[in-house]
Amino acid sequence: MSALANHAFAKMNGIGNEIVVVDMRDSTAKVTPDDARAVASARGGVPYDQLMVLQKPRLDGTEAFISIYNNDGSEAGACGNGMRCVVRRIFEKSGQTTATFETAAGLLNAWRGPAPDLYTVDMGAPKFGWQDIPLAEEFRDTRYIELQIGPIDNPILHSPSVVSMGNPHAIFWVEDVNAHDLERFGPLLENHPIFPERANITLAHIVDRDHITIRTWERGAGLTRACGSAACATAVAAARLKRTERKVEITLPGGKLGIEWRERDDHVLMTGTATFEFEGNFDPALFAPAG
Numbered sequence: 001m002s003a004l005a006n007h008a009f010a011k012m013n014g015i016g017n018e019i020v021v022v023d024m025r026d027s028t029a030k031v032t033p034d035d036a037r038a039v040a041s042a043r044g045g046v047p048y049d050q051l052m053v054l055q056k057p058r059l060d061g062t063e064a065f066i067s068i069y070n071n072d073g074s075e076a077g078a079c080g081n082g083m084r085c086v087v088r089r090i091f092e093k094s095g096q097t098t099a100t101f102e103t104a105a106g107l108l109n110a111w112r113g114p115a116p117d118l119y120t121v122d123m124g125a126p127k128f129g130w131q132d133i134p135l136a137e138e139f140r141d142t143r144y145i146e147l148q149i150g151p152i153d154n155p156i157l158h159s160p161s162v163v164s165m166g167n168p169h170a171i172f173w174v175e176d177v178n179a180h181d182l183e184r185f186g187p188l189l190e191n192h193p194i195f196p197e198r199a200n201i202t203l204a205h206i207v208d209r210d211h212i213t214i215r216t217w218e219r220g221a222g223l224t225r226a227c228g229s230a231a232c233a234t235a236v237a238a239a240r241l242k243r244t245e246r247k248v249e250i251t252l253p254g255g256k257l258g259i260e261w262r263e264r265d266d267h268v269l270m271t272g273t274a275t276f277e278f279e280g281n282f283d284p285a286l287f288a289p290a291g
């Protein structure tokens, strides 16, 4: 039987990014990709974009090791919106206002503020090297890479910037983020052979030097109302192209995030709300073997 059967969960969202938080710090049991897919089931499950599983801390001074699952059962190194949800949950239970977490992508500091309903997560430093993203072949300059879809002489989307924020991101610069069929092009680009570990695909429109609008097709989760790491990747990619300041507001379908690419240590800070919806216990029938 799955470790998640009857286990308590909290359904939350980070500006519309659907998040389920499970605290398993009192257990050594592992969540499997099958468990993660079962939780997302539309029949009796709790459909989500990301499942955030808190496990016992591995390092002194950290609150938890967090495993992040997409709804297709794959694991992600980073999830900005999910982290704000985890942070809110922990802070409300413990009264803390700061904490450090570990994920597959490394250590993350988080704190409450700058306003009472806001949470800030230090998402770490972006990586731009083609092997770090990773790409399947060498690109010396990842500010724009050669990649396009549509007719060769009149591509629909082309020349994305690529960035790792602990997970791979490709950002296509467009005039109108709603003018493209992301549901159709997203899966093609996510699974393009140039991305050996697949990628999160974002359409971004630079409104002015302080403001960008985006829509994202998430690796392993599809079209979402918000992707925090995509907002960070976009802010960094735009600043790297000198098209925006290092501190910007990002508008996503589900709301707004403040992103600052800090000069002094290269870290990216993401600030936004986190919303609690309901809590419950997983129905064990979800994890029963089929047949």
Ligand SMILES: N[C@@H](CCC[C@H](N)C(=O)O)C(=O)O
Pocket (backbone or CB within 6 Å): 017, 049, 050, 070, 075, 076, 077, 078, 079, 080, 081, 082, 167, 168, 200, 218, 219, 220, 221, 226, 227, 228, 229, 230
């Ligand atoms: N929603 C997340 C990112 C989720 C991970 C992504 N789908 C991946 O596999 O890289 C966010 O808010 O950052």
